[in-house]
Amino acid sequence: MNQILQAENLNKRFGAVVAAADINISVSSGEIVAIIGANGAGKTTFVNMVTGYLKPSSGTVRFMGEDITGRTPRQVCRSGLSRSFQVAQLFPDLTVLENMMVAAAALRLSAASFFRPLDRQASRQAALELLDNFDIADFSEVPASILSQGARKLLDISMALISSPSMLLLDEPTSGVAVDEKFPLMETVMKGIRQAGATVMFIEHDMEIVSHYASRVIAFYEGGIIADGDVKSVLADERVRKYIVGQVQQSAIAEASND
Amino acid sequence: MRQFDFSLAAIMIGTAMLATGVFVLPAWILSMVVTIIAKALVVISVVILMRAGLVSFGQGLYYCIGGYAVGLGGPWLNVTDMFALLGLAALAGLVSGAVLGVLMCRYREIFFAMFSLALAMILYGVLSQSQALGSTDGFNVSRPTVLGMMLATGQVRTVIYLTACLLGGGVAALIHVFFKSEMGYASQAASENEIRLQYLGASPNRVFYGNYVLASVAASLGGALLALNYGHVGPDMAYWTQSGEFIFIALVGGTGNVIAALIGAGVFEAVRTYALEWAPDAWQLILGTVLVLIVSFMPNGLWTLVRSLRPGTRRRTAIENTL
DSSP: OOOEEEEEEEEETTEEEEEEEEEEEEEEEEEEEEEOOOOTTTHHHHHHHHSSSOOOOOEEEEEEEEEOOOOHHHHHHTTEEEEEOSSOOOOOOOOOHHHHHHHHTTOSSSGGGGGSSSOHHHHHHHHHHHEEETTGGGGTSBBBGGGGGGHHHHHHHHHTTTTTTTTEEEEEETTOOOOOHHHHHHHHHHHHHHHHEEEEEEESSSSSHHHOOOOOEEEEETTEEEEEEEEEHHHHOHHHHIIIITTHHHHHHHHHHOO | OOOOOOHHHHHHHHHHHHHHGGGGGGGGHHHHHHHHHHHHHHHHHHHHHHHHOOOOOOOOOHHHHHHHHHHHHHHHHHHOOOHHHHHHHHHHHHHHHHHEEEEEEEEHHOHHHHHHHHHHHHHHHHHHHHHGTTTGGEEEEEEETTTTTTOHHHHHHHHHHHHHHHHHHHHHHHHHHTTHHHHHHHHHHHHHOOHHHHHTTTHHHHHHHHHHHHHHHHHHHHHHHHHHHSEEEEEGGGOOOOOOOOHHHHHOOSSSSSSHHHHHHHHHHHHHHHHHOOTTTHHHHHHHHHHHHHHOOTOTTHHHHHTTTHHHHHHHHHHHHHO
């Protein structure tokens, strides 16, 4: 399989604090990679460096063979790498459909955009189709501000997908969602992403979700990677069990793996 | 199927009705209507910026630039035609907005507001100190020619009125289309969540820049129209109280629709005119009271009244109640 994302010797320091140390990750096209780690382990720092929010102190990020190190979020998005957020980032006063159509228009903003209507048949159709894939088409006419937490997450991810990115980074897609809604939400997310055909990397704390949906797991601890491999081997790793997974979740993982 | 655009239709019908007023309205009302349209154009420019989350305390800058472009077009550039002078004012607004916008689009919130105020006050200071431009008194604007013809004063007033109607309607229609455009929505999106817009592949700075330049042109046209109507320009056009008046009118009308700016300017000017007539010593008290009442009972301005009549509002509320 083709290498789609390569992070080489990525480091990030905030003064004396080392947020990321020598991170080397290579993701192949079509993989579903989960990133796990305790709070402050460097997961979001890694995603922020890859997507241009933070500039690495050293190291390089390559996406589809192109060096994207230090590029702005806008440039990274335009190269085909999109992301969603731990706290859904929406345009709250716009309707769900308008959120989607703005997301679609964002990539093609130019002088012509001053008088090109946002609401056109083609863009409306494409937005509604994607909303339908994520089971939130019924809410297309309501303001994003009144959506439930789960629906916000789905809209956030739909917006990231409307530009048909080659790869999608999801920052804790199930955080803030009620326990019994996590699996239905993730099921909808994965269905929508499969239909879009994007490679996925997601940060997740819930090991049941990880073991159920990921094909590969990368474990972070104190800014570095302590394990990288298939789900079973990583979750069985002694350091991962000690520092990340903990005893309580062991049985839950086993149950999820058996499903 | 595209939905019928009530606002666009209202702008067109309103413009046509206003234009027919030239046959029936007395001269002083015609002059007041031109003033209202001139100020409405500047208020529209304030609303354009507010759509992007930017509040300008110095929109008088472009109002003044437009006015002085008309005033100086004849003596300095030998441009005397009314339409050419309006074009010159628009160009002056475009160029100055394009240059200053490079700087201004980097600032947000109170920093943008204060910076815009500072720029307007710099222009006020320069013009006030300039003896050649009449210092604080300003100077009179020569009667313009119309398509090469030197018309009588009454005829010029008629042409100015009709031009004001067409210009006001035309700019309002264009800005309405802009608000419904990709860039118009991107402006609102940038004001609500700038970071998200970046992660969708757009540059908020470019969005702000576009809004700023567009607003500069609209405000300059307002200043130009006022200069033609009054036949006089002065540095007061750039003074901070003038800029504050535009913000106030924007809040009175509301920022939800371009028509709100026209309504706000109309109500503001009418209340001020009649308050001056009725109580010359206490007109500010009357004006202030009316404005406080409007803002207190209609936080989104007079547009709240119009919006409550729209059928879509009820439908949306019904859907919201199901969530």
